[in-house]
Amino acid sequence: MAGDALTAPPPALFPGREARERLDDYLTRALADAAERLLRGPVTPDIDQDKLRRELAAFDFAAPRPIEELIDWAIGCLEHGTVHMTHPRYFGLFNPAPTFPSQCADRISGSFNPQLASSGSSPAPVAIEAHVIGALAQRAGLPAQAAGHFTTSGSEANYTALVCALTRAQRGFATEGVRAFAGPVAMYTSRECQPAWHKIAHQAGIGRQALRLIGTDSLGRMDVKGLAEAVLQDRRRGVVPILISATAGTTGAGMVDPLSACADIASEHALWYHVDAAWGGAALCSERLRGELAGIELADSVTIDAHKWLATTMGCGMLITRHPKVLSDAFQVGADFMPSTASSIDPYLNTLQWSRRFMGLRLFLSLAAAGWSGYAAHLERAVAVIERIKERLIVLGWSVANDSRLAVLCVVPPQGSAPVREIARRVLASGRAWVAVTTYVGREVVRICATHGETSLEDVEELVAGLEAARGAGS
Ligand SMILES: *Cc1c(COP(=O)(O)O)cnc(C)c1O
Numbered sequence: 390m391a392g393d394a395l396t397a398p399p400p401a402l403f404p405g406r407e408a409r410e411r412l413d414d415y416l417t418r419a420l421a422d423a424a425e426r427l428l429r430g431p432v433t434p435d436i437d438q439d440k441l442r443r444e445l446a447a448f449d450f451a452a453p454r455p456i457e458e459l460i461d462w463a464i465g466c467l468e469h470g471t472v473h474m475t476h477p478r479y480f481g482l483f484n485p486a487p488t489f490p491s492q493c494a495d496r497i498s499g500s501f502n503p504q505l506a507s508s509g510s511s512p513a514p515v516a517i518e519a520h521v522i523g524a525l526a527q528r529a530g531l532p533a534q535a536a537g538h539f540t541t542s543g544s545e546a547n548y549t550a551l552v553c554a555l556t557r558a559q560r561g562f563a564t565e566g567v568r569a570f571a572g573p574v575a576m577y578t579s580r581e582c583q584p585a586w587h588k589i590a591h592q593a594g595i596g597r598q599a600l601r602l603i604g605t606d607s608l609g610r611m612d613v614k615g616l617a618e619a620v621l622q623d624r625r626r627g628v629v630p631i632l633i634s635a636t637a638g639t640t641g642a643g644m645v646d647p648l649s650a651c652a653d654i655a656s657e658h659a660l661w662y663h664v665d666a667a668w669g670g671a672a673l674c675s676e677r678l679r680g681e682l683a684g685i686e687l688a689d690s691v692t693i694d695a696h697k698w699l700a701t702t703m704g705c706g707m708l709i710t711r712h713p714k715v716l717s718d719a720f721q722v723g724a725d726f727m728p729s730t731a732s733s734i735d736p737y738l739n740t741l742q743w744s745r746r747f748m749g750l751r752l753f754l755s756l757a758a759a760g761w762s763g764y765a766a767h768l769e770r771a772v773a774v775i776e777r778i779k780e781r782l783i784v785l786g787w788s789v790a791n792d793s794r795l796a797v798l799c800v801v802p803p804q805g806s807a808p809v810r811e812i813a814r815r816v817l818a819s820g821r822a823w824v825a826v827t828t829y830v831g832r833e834v835v836r837i838c839a840t841h842g843e844t845s846l847e848d849v850e851e852l853v854a855g856l857e858a859a860r861g862a863g864s
Contacts, residue, residue, distance in 0.1 A: 401453055416460055423464050424475065431820025432478050436470035477844040478822040478852055480778075480837040483640070483668045485700035488842070490758045491751035495702050498747035505745035506737040507727055515734060518749030521756065525693060526709045528673040528761075530686030536716070537690075537709035538740045539748040543667035544585040546692035546708035547634070549719075549741055551576065551593050553690060553710060554632035554661030556719040563718070567594055572627040577601045577619060578634040579611035581641055583665065586634070595631075608792050609639060609830050611646040617654050624658070632661040637682050638669020641827045641836065642790070643797030645669060648684025655689075664688040667706070669795055671698030675765035678772070681794055698768065698796070700842060701751035708740075716740065771796035771839035774849060778837055781853045785862070790834045799827070799834035806860035809833040815859035822852040 404412065444462070473479055475486040498514075508515040518539055526535035540546045554576070555562045561569030574595050578586055580602040590600040601619050604612045620630050633655045635646035648664060655662035664685050670693030672678040673685075685691060689712060695705040710716060716739040727737065737743050756764065775796045779789055786803035802812060813826045813835055825836040835856070 401456065412456060412460075415457055419460055419464055423468050427468060427473055427476060430468075432473050432476045432823045433817050433820050434470050434472060435820070436466070441466070441470065472823055474840065476823070477841045477848045479841055480844075480852060481823045481825060481840055483694070483697040483838065484703070484840060485697060486841045486843070487696075487702040488700045488751075488755045488759075490754035491695075491701035491705075494747075494750035494754045498750050501747075503747050505747055506743055507735045509727070509735075511747070514747045514750070515736065517753050518736075518747075519734065521749050521753045522707060522709055524756070525670075525673065525707065528679075529670075529682075529688075529691055529709065531688070531691070531709065531711050534713065535709055535711045536713035537707060538716075538736055539695075540706035540708055540741070541704040541748070542706045543583070543665070543692050543694040543697075544589065544706075545741060546667070546694075546706045547583075547586065547663070547665055548589045548592060549708045549716075550634070550661070550663040550690040550692065550710075551589055551595075551632060552719050552741075553712070553715045554663070555593065555595070557661060557712065557715050558629070558631050570629045572629050573599065574629045574631045575599045575601050575623050576632040576634065577603055577616055577630070577660075578665075579603050579605050579609075579636060579639075579646060581605055581609045581611075581639040581644065582634065582636055583640045583667065605830065607830065609642050609644045611635060611651060613647050613650040613654065616651065620654060620658055620660070630658055630660050632663055634663040634665050636669075637664050637666035637685060638672075638793075638795055638797075640668070641797075642799050642829045642834075643669065643793030643795040643838070644791060645681055645793075645795075648682065649687060650684075652684055652687035656687075662687065662689045664691045667692050667694040668697040670694075671764070671768055672795060674699075674761050675768045677765070678768055678795070695748075695752040695755075698771070698840075699752060699755065699764065700767065700840075701755060705748045705751050707752075713739070767842050768796075770842070771844075774839040774844050775837070777846065777849050778852065781849065782856070785853070785857060787856075790829055790832070796839040798837045799829045800837065801832070801834055802856075802860045806862070809835055812856065812859040816855045819855055819859070821855035822848075824852075824856070 474484040503511040503514050505511050505514050522537045559569045567574055576599060586600055587597050590597050603616045603619055606612055623630055633651055635648050635651040637645045637648060652662050666685060672681050690708060690710040693707045695701040695707060696703045720740055721738050736745055775798050779798055782800055787800045790801055791799040810826050813824055816822055816824055826833055827836045
């Protein structure tokens with residue numbers, strides 16, 4: 390066999406430079422055209438499901454197809470088959486229209502495809518990620534030794550916090566699991582918490598029953614007295630309290646739990662204190678808004694999702710902790726095949742993931758391009774959009790249910806309107822805007838969140854008109 394030439398690499402998978410540049414240009418233009426069309430179309434999907442099923446069925450992967458055709462097909466699917474987070478009238482869940490620098494980051498990291506498991510393989514990416522985490526830790530007022538890492542999601546970050554809490558609370562947890570504790574363990578958060586905590590309790594092996602959902606005050610913030618009582622009562626019954634997670638920016642209503650008071654209770658009982666600021670943590674970037682998060686500096690760990698209000702592409706979460714040693718206690722492992730250099734910083738020895746994508750470049754490039762001031766402008770603009778919507782709806786007889794100074798508004802229509810669920814259904818059916826329904830402090834509300842960095846006053850008027858029409862007010 391020696392001397393036989395290898396076959397040429399399949400050009401469909403590995404085109405040469407000239408073809409690649411042409412296709413890159415083709416893709417760039419196709420995406421820009423789609424983005425323009427998208428603004429003129431509905432926010433909601435209008436795909437023909439039967440047609441999609443037929444087209445998918447035709448992909449038997451027997452005969453190769455030209456990539457241009459496939460690019461057009463895939464863009465068409467996304468253009469017609471998704472709710473458009475990139476539409477300025479998506480007033481939706483915390484999913485953003487992504488910043489341009491974060492899209493550049495995806496292209497760069499997709500091109501080099503570095504393995505971030507170890508600092509030996511990826512010294513520069515590991516250092517860049519650590520630098521961004523350090524900058525946010527400092528912004529949060531955490532001590533200089535604070536560190537952390539990027540995660541695929543806020544849920545992974547919250548899960549990591551629970552594993553850290555268990556690991557620190559009981560040495561034997563590493564080897565024996567929860568059996569090492571003197572009794573059943575418990576963690577505490579409010580009933581307005583993000584519901585992934587149920588799955589996290591399940592996954593971590595403490596069981597869903599271990600999740601204590603503390604009641605809230607009339608505005609949906611964790612009731613501190615109720616929290617203190619629940620911890621005390623558990624202790625009296627032989628339950629082992631592990632962690633308190635306060636939410637800074639609830640998913641439903643953007644409310645912030647009393648962060649300092651929760652910290653005091655955690656400190657009194659030597660519990661791990663976590664602040665879930667997946668969405669609201671972005672406020673740290675604005676001098677005008679960061680006061681809303683006072684008390685976050687007392688946390689043992691903090692979750693912030695860059696893919697929410699910081700508007701990077703998905704999924705880009707962060708876990709920051711003042712106890713980096715606990716991360717290494719929780720995730721250390723021996724692997725002699727790894728090009729390991731420094732166990733204190735190698736991500737595979739300090740985090741849940743092994744193979745790891747270069748997620749942090751998204752936030753690094755965005756922050757570096759815009760500066761804190763650029764991000765502050767983005768955040769404060771979202772708050773102004775919500776203020777405007779609030780003013781307009783109040784004039785029309787709607788009432789405001791929540792009291793968030795961040796960019797989420799929960800509203801109830803005037804007496805005699807269609808039910809909230811029906812209003813939201815009609816708005817979505819019209820394609821004019823996207824809003825959510827949620828239950829907030831026991832009643833159904835229309836939930837409106839400013840997530841798009843370019844929403845205009847005309848977009849606000851269109852939303853208001855859409856809501857008014859949907860509630861049955863004519864127009
Ligand atoms: C979004 C959110 C989560 C979950 O984060 P994912 O990135 O969606 O996994 C957790 N907590 C809060 C407060 C959130 O807003």
